[in-house]
Amino acid sequence: MPPEPATPLAKRLCERIAQDGPLTLAAYMEACLTDPESGYYATRQPLGARGDFITAPEISQIFGELIGIWTIATWQALGQPDEITIAELGPGRGTLMRDALRSWRNFPDFRRRVRIALVEKSETLKSVQAETLAPEIEQEPPAPVTWHDSLETVPEGPLIVIANEFLDALPIRQFIRRGSAWHERLVTCTETGALAFMEGDRPAEALPGLDRFESARDGAIAEIRPDAAPLISSLAKRAKAAPLASLFIDYGPEVFGPGDTLQAVSAHGFADPLADPGAADLTAHVDFGALSQQAAQEGLSAYGPMPQGEFLLKLGLAQRQEQLMKTATPDQRPMLASGANRLIDPQQMGVLFKAFVLTGSGGGGRGLPPPPPFYSSPQS
Incomplete structure (x- = not known):
């Protein structure tokens, strides 16, 4: 008898592989992150000091407050519609939206x-978000909140989308260059019950995005993110009916090239x-160039990527930090300073993380002004 896989999810994956063959990396990531019984996001609270990682909103309240100010300026750029939906993709514990709501207290005309x-x-995270937001939702004027399993059920009309560290968790597929062909990198189960990478025997079919790596050397790894395409298409479809702006803040290089970025x-x-499926967060770098290319094909304007540090400083991080320092206690000041610095320091999150914006005018024939702080023409 071969040894049993290490976890219940690993066992189910090995059974699936035995029946259907090796998994694409995208299928493996999808199972690890969203499996209803053992998936990472379905079964735990990953954020915070007691979790597995900390995102920008958890590091400093200034992050969410500045995003809140960005939404007001963007609403103005969209023509100040009478009603505006602010949708957040992957809201974590609700910290970013809570801090944004607090920043809107001084702008009641916008907030109403x-x-x-x-x-x-994740039902687990929905409960946490409701608890986090409750005190701010009750402020006057009230801001109604609804939860959705996908962007498709978000109400129609003018829309601002916020997505912080959302794209990096969308599953990827990997391919290895062999001569003039690409062979897909797959996940299999060994005789010892362990999960392992393997290379597909046959050349992979031509897939959207792989053509961006045609100059890659033999043995290079190319990554594509299939689930990003329908997201961009969904945004483009909505932008044909009503004004839209989408802010993505995520990590990846300015110019994306071959390489294995799965972590x-x-x-x-x-x-x-592969060691403990469902117990760790799985992410990979974002290819902003691929997003820009598809956005342009679908009629959206793309701005960025802009380094996070530059983005936040242009939105007023230094000024907001100075304001908070004036009322902070001696014990709070070091934490305020270190948190703000971590967001903008080139050696920490200031350069690797990028801000990237897509806009659409709602089909009215009038182009939108550049979103703050991208006061220049969009990418072609």
Whole structure:
């Protein structure tokens, strides 16, 4: 008898592989992150000091407050519609939206026009988000909040989308260059019950995005993110009916090239992505160039990517930090300073993380002004 796989999810994956053959990396990531019984996001609260990683909203309240100010300026750029939906994709614990709501207290005319839509599949995180947002939702004027499993059920009309560290968790597929062909990198189960990478025997079919790596050397790994395409298409479809702006903040290089960027994070450290499926967060770098290319093909304007540090400083991070320092206690000041610095420091999150915006004018024939702080022409 061969040894049993290490976890219940690993066992189910091995059974699936035995029946259907090796898994694409995208199928493996999807199972690890969303499996209803053992998936990472379905079964735990990953964020915070007691979780596995900390995102920008958890590091400093200034992040969410500045995003809140960005939404007001963007609403103005969209023509100040009477009603505006602010949708957040993957809202985590609700910290970003809570801080954005707090920043809107001083703008009651904007706040009374806002409807908040949180796109979240995890029932565990939905409960946490409701608890986090409760004190701010009750402020006057009230800001109604609804939860959605996908963007498709978010109400029609003018829309601003916020997505912080959302794209990096969308599953990827990997391909290895062999001569003039690409062979897909797959996940299989060994005789010992362990999950392992393998290379597909046959050349892969031509897939959208692989043509971006035609100059790659033999043995290079190319990554594509299939689930990003329908998201961009969904945004483009909505932008034909009503004004739209989407802000993505995520990590990846300015120019995306070949390489293996898959990583697993557990307990604030890196882990083997195949060792304990469902117990670690799985992410990969974002190809902003591929997003821009598709956005342009579908009629959207793309701005960025802009380094996160530059983005936040242009939105007023230094000024907001100075304001908070004036009322902070001596014990709070070091934390305020270190948190703000972590967001903008080139050696931490200031350069690797990028801000990227897509806009659409709603089909009215009038182009929108550049979104703040991208006061220049969009990418062609």
